[in-house]
Amino acid sequence: MRKRKAKVFRPTAFSFPYLAVTLIFVIVPLFLVLIYAFRGANGGFTFENFRLVFTDKETLRQLGQTVGIAALSTAICLLIAYPVAYVLSSRPFNKMAILALLFVIPMWINFMLRIFALQSLLTVIGVKKSFGAAVIGMVYDFFPYMLLPIYTVLSNMDKSYVEASTDLGANPALTFFRVTLPLSLPGVISGVSMMFMPIFSSYAITKMMGDMNTTVIGAKIASLFENQNYGDYGYGSALSFILLLIVLVVMLVGSVLTRRTAKAPSKGGKA
Amino acid sequence: MKKTSSRVLLLFKWLILLAVLLAIYLPLVMIVVYSFSTSKSVGGEFGNFTFSLYGNLLKNTQLLAALKNTIVIGAVSALLATILGTTASVGIHYMKKKVKSVVDTASQITVVNAEIITAMGFFLLMIFLRDTVKIPVNFSLWWLIITHTVITTPYVILTVTPRLSQLNPNLLEASMDLGAGPLRSLFTVMLPQLAGAMISGFALAFTLSLDDFVVTNINSFGANVDTISTYVYAGIRKKGIPVEIRALSTIIFVVVLTALIVYNVIKNKKAKEGAKKA
Numbered sequence: 001m002r003k004r005k006a007k008v009f010r011p012t013a014f015s016f017p018y019l020a021v022t023l024i025f026v027i028v029p030l031f032l033v034l035i036y037a038f039r040g041a042n043g044g045f046t047f048e049n050f051r052l053v054f055t056d057k058e059t060l061r062q063l064g065q066t067v068g069i070a071a072l073s074t075a076i077c078l079l080i081a082y083p084v085a086y087v088l089s090s091r092p093f094n095k096m097a098i099l100a101l102l103f104v105i106p107m108w109i110n111f112m113l114r115i116f117a118l119q120s121l122l123t124v125i126g127v128k129k130s131f132g133a134a135v136i137g138m139v140y141d142f143f144p145y146m147l148l149p150i151y152t153v154l155s156n157m158d159k160s161y162v163e164a165s166t167d168l169g170a171n172p173a174l175t176f177f178r179v180t181l182p183l184s185l186p187g188v189i190s191g192v193s194m195m196f197m198p199i200f201s202s203y204a205i206t207k208m209m210g211d212m213n214t215t216v217i218g219a220k221i222a223s224l225f226e227n228q229n230y231g232d233y234g235y236g237s238a239l240s241f242i243l244l245l246i247v248l249v250v251m252l253v254g255s256v257l258t259r260r261t262a263k264a265p266s267k268g269g270k271a
Numbered sequence: 272m273k274k275t276s277s278r279v280l281l282l283f284k285w286l287i288l289l290a291v292l293l294a295i296y297l298p299l300v301m302i303v304v305y306s307f308s309t310s311k312s313v314g315g316e317f318g319n320f321t322f323s324l325y326g327n328l329l330k331n332t333q334l335l336a337a338l339k340n341t342i343v344i345g346a347v348s349a350l351l352a353t354i355l356g357t358t359a360s361v362g363i364h365y366m367k368k369k370v371k372s373v374v375d376t377a378s379q380i381t382v383v384n385a386e387i388i389t390a391m392g393f394f395l396l397m398i399f400l401r402d403t404v405k406i407p408v409n410f411s412l413w414w415l416i417i418t419h420t421v422i423t424t425p426y427v428i429l430t431v432t433p434r435l436s437q438l439n440p441n442l443l444e445a446s447m448d449l450g451a452g453p454l455r456s457l458f459t460v461m462l463p464q465l466a467g468a469m470i471s472g473f474a475l476a477f478t479l480s481l482d483d484f485v486v487t488n489i490n491s492f493g494a495n496v497d498t499i500s501t502y503v504y505a506g507i508r509k510k511g512i513p514v515e516i517r518a519l520s521t522i523i524f525v526v527v528l529t530a531l532i533v534y535n536v537i538k539n540k541k542a543k544e545g546a547k548k549a
Binding site: 009010011012013014015016017018019021022024025026027028029030032033036080083084087088090092093097098099101102103105106107108109110111112113114116117118119120121123124140143197198200201203204207208217218221222225233236237240243244247251 | 281284287288291292294295297298299301302305312313314355356358359360361362363364365366370374377378380381383384385386387388389390391392393394395396398399417418420421424428443444447452453457478481482484485488489492499500503504507508512516519520523524527528531532535536539
């Protein structure tokens, strides 16, 4: 009996093919980025690549501009998406299922074709390629991804909180800022995180909509690799490593915020 | 007094929704309108109403090749991702808590990471395999299929895992205790119950692959493999976008719009019928 048990197939083994793929195609590449970032031209360990990145004024400007575009686009998108999500989840609109669908349908259309369409429209109405046009492009492209999580949270929210607040005498504005808004924050955080970091890689949009000076850092990294020049891999990898640290910081902030907002309703309940 | 103010509020709400809908759809509508014109640029003089762009679309071999590549990469990688993701979900489901959390974190790496870093990692891996390990591989359609499989599999796992946790955890063990082998148990006991989630996972992986640009752009250097995304991007930067792209866009808009609306109308009807029965 014992002998048979030792041979028993464990269901966990079903995950082995996936684990192997993840190891080879996800973990190994990250190590390669790390190795190339700290490897000099002669193959030894060096901080030279990082020194080059931090002394390159153009790269630093692009990094700063990326954070600027990401913050500005995300803020504008949130300011448009939140009211739309709020209205869509309120009566009588919450009974019209197809209406909400119309707002997220673009998600299923190739983003490059949508950006092409938007760029054509902007050209017709006389908006030139510029920083502003690039921001409009980002807002247009990411809008459904911002809307969906906020809409989901708002429509699944227990309406009795709002009723209780109204019954207890709070006016609509107070009810919104003290009850609805805090309860919807997880959706807001989720929407922001689906937009802020991805903008760093959205160089297609800045190339198509922006002027010569408008760019995100992804373009810089892509151009270094497009040349297939070995000397540049170190620079590109160092830049990616820095980007990786930014990703980690953003994630950390996101998870701390999520944890805090998750606690908020119960705190409010006690008070 | 109260009635009129609530009416004004309702009107205001409609205005917000319609303004945003207009902003979303105006660019798309304009492309659709100009797909029936041979005007050099969208918004230019319309000229005669014509279907000639649709006819030319069938003659534009480069554009058709890009379309074919997009669909082949999307379908094959989504199929592989569905197989890999579903088996992974089943395996992860039976893991101990500590191991599970490590694997879950690892599976989220490509989801949360900046796509440019993931794309560059694939690029460096290919260079490493080709030039250092000396495996005879190179950037190709197959490489794109592999990379798309890797980035979409986590989404299949995210789709299948919730359904898996609703199932009776003893079913797989019961099946194996009764003498069925692990693969047979998987196919006859687990998969039929997961079919719905697997289809959703496949659809998600497929659309994510169709929409991908960064990974495809960086990993197709020298391979001469264009997808719709990289083809349009290259057109805007270099030789200009061929006018036929308007016809192709229109076809895609119409297909997506119809498919989604029909799907949702059927779903809502079923949900209503279900509610009536209950």
